Amino acid sequence: MHKRVFLNAVALAIASLSSTAVLADGNSFKIGLILPMTGQQASTGRQIEAAARLYMAQNGDTVAGKKIELIVKDDTTVPDMTKRLAQELVVNDKVNVLAGFGITPSALATAPIATQSKTPQVVMAAATSSITEASPYIVRTSFTLPQASVSLADWAPKNGIKKVVTLVSDYGPGIDAEKFFKERLIFNGGQVVESLRVPLRGPDFAPFLQKVRDLKPDALFVFVPSGAGAAVMKQFLERGMDKAGIKLIGTGDITDDDQLNDMGDGALGVVTSHHYSTYHPSAVNKKFVEAFQKANKGMRPNFMAVGGYDGMRVIYEALKVTKGNGGGDALLAAMKGQIFESPRGPMFIDAQTRDVVQNIYLRKVERKDGQLYNVEFDVIKDVKDPGKAR
Numbered sequence: 001m002h003k004r005v006f007l008n009a010v011a012l013a014i015a016s017l018s019s020t021a022v023l024a025d026g027n028s029f030k031i032g033l034i035l036p037m038t039g040q041q042a043s044t045g046r047q048i049e050a051a052a053r054l055y056m057a058q059n060g061d062t063v064a065g066k067k068i069e070l071i072v073k074d075d076t077t078v079p080d081m082t083k084r085l086a087q088e089l090v091v092n093d094k095v096n097v098l099a100g101f102g103i104t105p106s107a108l109a110t111a112p113i114a115t116q117s118k119t120p121q122v123v124m125a126a127a128t129s130s131i132t133e134a135s136p137y138i139v140r141t142s143f144t145l146p147q148a149s150v151s152l153a154d155w156a157p158k159n160g161i162k163k164v165v166t167l168v169s170d171y172g173p174g175i176d177a178e179k180f181f182k183e184r185l186i187f188n189g190g191q192v193v194e195s196l197r198v199p200l201r202g203p204d205f206a207p208f209l210q211k212v213r214d215l216k217p218d219a220l221f222v223f224v225p226s227g228a229g230a231a232v233m234k235q236f237l238e239r240g241m242d243k244a245g246i247k248l249i250g251t252g253d254i255t256d257d258d259q260l261n262d263m264g265d266g267a268l269g270v271v272t273s274h275h276y277s278t279y280h281p282s283a284v285n286k287k288f289v290e291a292f293q294k295a296n297k298g299m300r301p302n303f304m305a306v307g308g309y310d311g312m313r314v315i316y317e318a319l320k321v322t323k324g325n326g327g328g329d330a331l332l333a334a335m336k337g338q339i340f341e342s343p344r345g346p347m348f349i350d351a352q353t354r355d356v357v358q359n360i361y362l363r364k365v366e367r368k369d370g371q372l373y374n375v376e377f378d379v380i381k382d383v384k385d386p387g388k389a390r
Contacts, residue, residue: 035102037049041077055308128172149223168222177223274374306343309343336350346358
């Protein structure tokens with residue numbers, strides 16, 4: 001009931017805006033960037049905002065005669081707050097695009113507002129497969145957990161990993177990671193002996209890791225959101241699980257470039273699958289990393305940063321195509337099908353699903369030039385979201 005009343009209020013507020021009001025400040029183009037700037041996922045917000053501002057610094061703040069205005073809001077990783085901020089940005093600030101969205105519940109909470117106001121919603125972080133199905137106005141520039149999980153489940157059995165325990169955060173992307181890794185591993189002749197789920201908020205990994213140690217699998221497959229990987233790594237090593245012969249594998253969130261250097265030598269040799277590494281050896285990425293670090297006092301860009309950077313590119317290029325005219329439908333149409341070279345490698349926005357298609361890399365943590373990096377050793381090209389290929 002509460003949800004319906006809220007959406008009706010949004011619909012009325014949006015309906016009351018005349019078309020000229022929506023395009024008010026005729027010479028400005030507003031991007032409402034909603035991110036977790038405080039709390040457990042604060043590193044996500046910090047990375048995406050830094051990348052968005054870098055893109056603007058490199059490409060100017062005027063596109064097709066429109067002055068770009070970035071309005072950053074902190075949703076503290078609370079979906080109700082995200083929804084309220086999105087409503088205010090659309091109704092009061094008259095933003096042309098909503099962007100950001102650190103976690104899945106935040107992206108889903110905003111979807112009805114994007115639909116009713118016909119405002120493109122560019123998801124730069126959240127990674128549950130179903131997100132793009134929640135609104136026809138959602139475009140994603142991050143990744144999906146099935147993309148990363150399936151690639152690792154193909155690699156593992158060929159490399160002596162047959163018996164696995166999965167440990168995931170208990171919400172959308174974690175459930176995706178568990179499901180798609182498990183299905184593919186079993187298909188490839190492996191087995192998942194136990195599937196463990198930890199709470200998203202304030203997780204204590206210790207009892208779960210003790211259970212894994214007792215089960216003695218070949219490997220522990222982990223998904224936790226960006227920012228929580230260091231805690232898993234620390235407790236995994238404290239329990240001597242590496243010395244007990246249990247390998248740690250997972251999606252790239254657990255060896256997040258933003259935190260990797262602080263994890264120490266215990267992280268060496270950890271294999272993950274992901275769409276981006278700071279160490280990706282392309283000229284485009286080297287230039288991006290150098291510029292990012294220069295603008296942010298040596299901070300390393302991670303996969304969240306590249307989602308934000310590419311999200312800004314998708315918005316800028318759509319605005320160029322529409323020549324600064326037209327509302328959300330025209331912008332959305334211009335976002336679909338974009339193909340370009342990202343710091344992560346080649347990627348495109350699938351015109352049908354509005355989801356990202358990209359390379360997924362297998363990487364191992366190695367020490368290079370005195371620092372720890374995710375070093376790529378294999379690539380699966382042009383991976384669509386397996387969650388939609390059914």
